[in-house]
Amino acid sequence: MSRNPDCVRAAALFARLEHDTAGRSTTVAAGATRAEPPVAEAEIAWLASHLDACPHCSGEGDATNRQILEMLRSGAAGELPDDAFFAGQRRTIMNAIAAEPAPGARKQGLAASGSGRPTIRSARVVRPPARRLARYALPLAAGFALLVLSLSLRDRSREGATPLEPSSPSEVARVDARKGADAGVGAGVNDATATSPPGALEGAGEDDSWLVATSDPLEPAGELSLDNLSDDDLDELAIALDAQS
Amino acid sequence: MQSEGPAESADDDEIVGRVQQGDRQAFAVLVARYQRMVFALALRMTGDRNEAEDVTQTSFMNAFRRLADFRGEASFKTWIYGIALNECRMVHRRARGDLPLDQISEPPAYAGGGHPLDRVVLRKLVARLPDKQRAALTLRVCEDLSFREIGALIGASEASAKVNYFHALKRLRGWLAAAAGVKQPSPGEPGPDRGGIDP
Numbered sequence: 001m002s003r004n005p006d007c008v009r010a011a012a013l014f015a016r017l018e019h020d021t022a023g024r025s026t027t028v029a030a031g032a033t034r035a036e037p038p039v040a041e042a043e044i045a046w047l048a049s050h051l052d053a054c055p056h057c058s059g060e061g062d063a064t065n066r067q068i069l070e071m072l073r074s075g076a077a078g079e080l081p082d083d084a085f086f087a088g089q090r091r092t093i094m095n096a097i098a099a100e101p102a103p104g105a106r107k108q109g110l111a112a113s114g115s116g117r118p119t120i121r122s123a124r125v126v127r128p129p130a131r132r133l134a135r136y137a138l139p140l141a142a143g144f145a146l147l148v149l150s151l152s153l154r155d156r157s158r159e160g161a162t163p164l165e166p167s168s169p170s171e172v173a174r175v176d177a178r179k180g181a182d183a184g185v186g187a188g189v190n191d192a193t194a195t196s197p198p199g200a201l202e203g204a205g206e207d208d209s210w211l212v213a214t215s216d217p218l219e220p221a222g223e224l225s226l227d228n229l230s231d232d233d234l235d236e237l238a239i240a241l242d243a244q245s
Numbered sequence: 246m247q248s249e250g251p252a253e254s255a256d257d258d259e260i261v262g263r264v265q266q267g268d269r270q271a272f273a274v275l276v277a278r279y280q281r282m283v284f285a286l287a288l289r290m291t292g293d294r295n296e297a298e299d300v301t302q303t304s305f306m307n308a309f310r311r312l313a314d315f316r317g318e319a320s321f322k323t324w325i326y327g328i329a330l331n332e333c334r335m336v337h338r339r340a341r342g343d344l345p346l347d348q349i350s351e352p353p354a355y356a357g358g359g360h361p362l363d364r365v366v367l368r369k370l371v372a373r374l375p376d377k378q379r380a381a382l383t384l385r386v387c388e389d390l391s392f393r394e395i396g397a398l399i400g401a402s403e404a405s406a407k408v409n410y411f412h413a414l415k416r417l418r419g420w421l422a423a424a425a426g427v428k429q430p431s432p433g434e435p436g437p438d439r440g441g442i443d444p
Binding site for chain 2: 014017041044045047048049051052057058059062064065068069071072073079080081086089090092093094096097098100102103
């Protein structure tokens with residue numbers, strides 16, 4: 001190594017540059033403190049001028065350097081494909097370009113549409129208002145109506161409202177049978193309802209017992225399931241509740 | 246708009262003007278004029294022929310798309326080189342880590358001085374240089390650009406371009422020496438791909 005102070009300085013700067021470039025991905029990332037400041041532009045300028053003037057630091061006389069440069073210069077020329085390859089590639093490029101808008105057309109089109117650059121929004125499918133209403137608003141409204149109906153039914157049952165009468169003889173028979181079954185199944189099971197008829201809804205009168213929870217495990221106790229009711233049944237329920245209120 | 250005459254003899258600025266006015270066939274002249282240079286640059290930068298082919302095609306496609314922005318402040322050659330360098334950087338980032346340096350130990354032809362120097366090995370080593378050093382070395386040696394032009398292309402000063410060039414050579418010498426067992430890399434010796442000088 002040269003003892004020339006400038007060459008020593010140049011070697012030190014190269015070492016700091018190594019440290020800088022290595023530090024970007026390792027030392028600095030790990031949060032370690034840097035021992036030396038990064039190489040400044042003025043130091044880079046000094047190093048560049050020194051490399052111009054110093055054959056030792058520039059490696060001008062180095063045999064390996066010369067071989068590297070010579071091989072780099074001659075390398076690619078021997079590795080380039082033949083003319084047929086480039087002709088084919090040129091056709092490929094021009095075919096692809098034929099499908100492109102003319103230069104500037106894209107920009108003009110975007111400027112005309114009030115947008116500087118293409119965005120996802122510009123490609124969004126916009127649905128007509130009527131279709132959006134049918135898709136979202138109507139199901140939401142129906143769901144909300146069912147919710148209100150369900151809540152009002154629960155409130156009425158808790159306030160001891162007059163039960164709805166069974167509408168047919170067969171239903172009367174089925175309710176009677178269920179009453180008997182509930183009396184046996186629910187007896188003594190729930191202390192909270194011990195003063196009520198077994199299985200009866202809390203706060204409901206004796207006649208309300210047909211609205212009570214059944215012993216059917218699929219139906220939650222204390223609630224009337226609306227899942228199995230048809231739209232007509234729900235309409236009738238709503239009309240009846242409106243009339244009573 | 247059709248070209249009004251043969252474009253082969255026209256200069257780059259004139260051809261660019263024709264393409265900007267809608268004569269897209271005139272672009273074929275620019276492709277033919279710079280295709281080999283872009284391919285050679287991409288081959289040296291990526292070290293892979295297939296990637297060089299992709300880079301060349303993508304570079305010209307991008308050049309066509311951006312031609313409306315070309316103002317002629319730099320030459321078309323410098324401009325297309327810049328686009329190609331960007332593409333090479335993207336390809337290089339995707340491929341980074343594919344080839345650890347210690348795998349470049351295939352039997353090389355030994356040059357004078359005991360250093361292994363083989364075209365394939367050298368190409369792989371160059372491909373492992375940080376972006377700016379690789380670009381500075383390639384553009385200087387193979388394209389004979391000035392350090393000022395190189396600096397403009399890699400987004401650095403002229404001095405920084407020069408230092409990157411010499412730094413690249415220094416690293417290559419160090420790696421080759423280490424591979425030949427002449428000198429073990431010091432703890433501060435760089436691994437590949439850690440970026441270039443960016444003061």
